[in-house]
Amino acid sequence: MGLKDDLDRFSDVGEQRRQDLSEFISHGDLTGSSPDRVRVPVKIVDLPSFEYDRRSMGGVGKGEGAQPGQPVSVPGEDGDGDGEEDGEPGDESGDHEYYEMDPEEFAQELDEELGLDLEPKGKRVLEEIEGEFTDVTRTGPDSTLDFEELFKRGLKRKLATDFDGEYVREGLRVSGADVDDVYRWARGKRIPVSRAWIADAAADLAGETDRWESFEDLEEHVEREPVSVRLRQEGIQKIPFRREDERYRHPEIIERRQKNVVVVNIRDVSGSMRERKRELVERVLTPLDWYLTGKYDEAQFRYVAHDAEAWEVERGEFFGIQSGGGTRISAAYELAAEILEEYPFEEWNRYVFAAGDSENSANDTRERVIPLMREIDANLHAYVETQPGGGAVNATHADELLEAFGDADDVAVARVSEADDVTDAIYEILSTESDTE
Template sequence: MGLREDLERFREVGEDRRQDLESFIRYGDLSNSDADNIEIPIKVVDLPEFEYDQLDRGGVGQGQGDTPDVGQPVGQPEPGEADGDGDEDGDEEGEPGDGSDDHGYYEMDPEEFATELDEALGLDLEPKGKEVVEEIEGDFTDVTRTGPNSTLDFERLFKQGLKRKLAMDFDESFVREAMRVADQTPESVYRWCREQNVLVSFSWIEAEWKDIPDDERGRWADFEELEANVEHTPVGQRIRRNGLKEIPLRKDDERYRQPEIEETRQKNVVVVNIRDVSGSMRETKRELVERTFTPLDWYLTGTYDNAEFVYIAHDAEAWEVEREDFFGIRSGGGTRISSAYELAKEILEDEYPWSEWNRYVFAAGDSENAANDTTQNVVPLMESIPANQHAYVETQPGGTAINATHAEEVDRALGDDGNVVVVSVTGPEDVTGAIESILSTDSETN
């Protein structure tokens, strides 16, 4: 078996034995992974192997007398004998962790993670392409009124002329005979021709009227006698018999073929992660935020062509931070959530125009906020920031506090807007449900 087969077999074993994805998101160690490489623990299976007999005590199954019976204790190794830690004198103990780890890691990129999460949670997110990155000339299917002669659509021009010929042509000899009906005028002949669907113009009849000799004007007593004695040849039959001498082409019929422009749009996404770092956000709450936001980041990275992230921490004020610092920051100040949305709006308007970027604004905290800040400031700011999805994740492990009303107020004001979702995470068991609610709501609005 070659190296490639070994690798494929390893991945098959990893897929079969790695930790369940939902369990990993809820309870697994997310710290071993980064934005491009997600490591999910797998249980390593020890394979049978041969061991070298360092003391040369004989072959397989061979004893030296006084062999203990099955189940009889064999005692501790004597000094100088090899012990289980690999040193022969037995004087030093093995260091913790010397033995092989009982876990390995199944490496998964964000694209595979997004596919797995789609299957696990039944998601159906269709990312939108916004920024035009390339314009490709396709087939010559578009037409314009101007263009180089080499692109003139002559086939279309000919068809338009032929349609006009068929519409305007008529049996001239038949109409001239109609002028020989007794007691008729140019006007009466014209009316009768139109009734018979003979598409002749009045000006043509007037021009031809004077060429009919007077002694021939009573050749037919009426139009019925004319029809009984003179055959009217339809235009199609006459063209088939005599052919076409000319096609009336007009400048207005000219069209020039142009290639259809096919736009390639890149699926760009910017994710703004907002976290309350005030004194009330203790370690357990911070961990729930990380456990919710991190899989969302992985999923959107794997779903879009290009993903960028903005991390905003806030207490009563807000500031942009690096991802490495985002989940660990804690301050002692109060809370004014609107400060984070003010900064988010400024960054999005300056760097990520809505016409070119999909936007997600995720905020998390324990729902505590300064008095009236939610209704007077946060809700209007959320309404003024165009986004695929706004989400607020309330983290209250011990249940909602009396003064923790932010989530409820946002939900009451914006819960019916279609692109706003409020979820509650009281423990790790709620995380995947919160992620599903956030992403499935976005699937419905796409």
């Protein structure tokens, strides 16, 4: 096995020994990642290196100062190759200490780990292209006339309008029967014959005209020949085509749609949202951002902070803000509704994710938040309650949402009281969306 094989094996082992995804989301350092690159720590794996063979103490190439078992120093590996002193082992972290994945891989692995199967909808139409000639229209150029369809329609008419003429002529031989009598008898037998045809047949009729005492006598002695049998015996000499039978092949118009999404993340920044609560919010919302970035062709994220008022912020400050104000969650939904006007629901998949400690001003949830959630068209509304150590007496927002929406397939409510609850909350949110799809 050569050095390259050793390095490849190290890479494989490193990937296998990277921090478990659930463990990373719940307890790992999320700050080392970026929106387009997720860095998952890898448990330490020793790099392969050369060592002197203890059995060979001399010989050409030994050099001075080398001791048995001492690793070989490779120029440029620990320094720049120009005589810098070697650093101590483990002084600096190397690339091998992280496993990097793009959001697409992160989404795929999270699907596998949590057992999810979310298939995003394509919404915005990018272009329309002509597909195969699978559609048909009543008009079109002669070159696209569908002869097979024309033949089928003509043949159906032939089978529907053909009848056993000799059988009908026998009706004219019923004693005392005239053209009208025969016509009524034939139509009663569901024979598709016209009165004019019977009149012409009567004019040409030769031979005895009172062969049968009644139509019942005729039916008892003469068997009506099915059209299909007669056509097989005699063949089809002529098929009656009509203009309304014409169909023209037309290419199917295929719309290529982009899978795009906008996510409005809402966070309570009031005085009650202490550091531990803010950390739990970040641990839930950040992986959701990565996941949706990996699932969609285009993903845009907007961040709304609120206490008693609401304002839009950049992602970099979203998780760190804390104010000393009160709480009015409806202010955030009012701003979210304004933001989403820029993203028509017929063109964008839309998510509204809110998080806080479930504390809200009196009656705001029932009178303002719930009606706003019903008015805002979204693939999914989610609320994440972060209450380490259990809920406070006045933390009722999540309970009121559950009471109002119950098992609605576009509203998810998750509770996080400790880091180990994070992946369960993420599953609750994403599985609700998956069921909706």
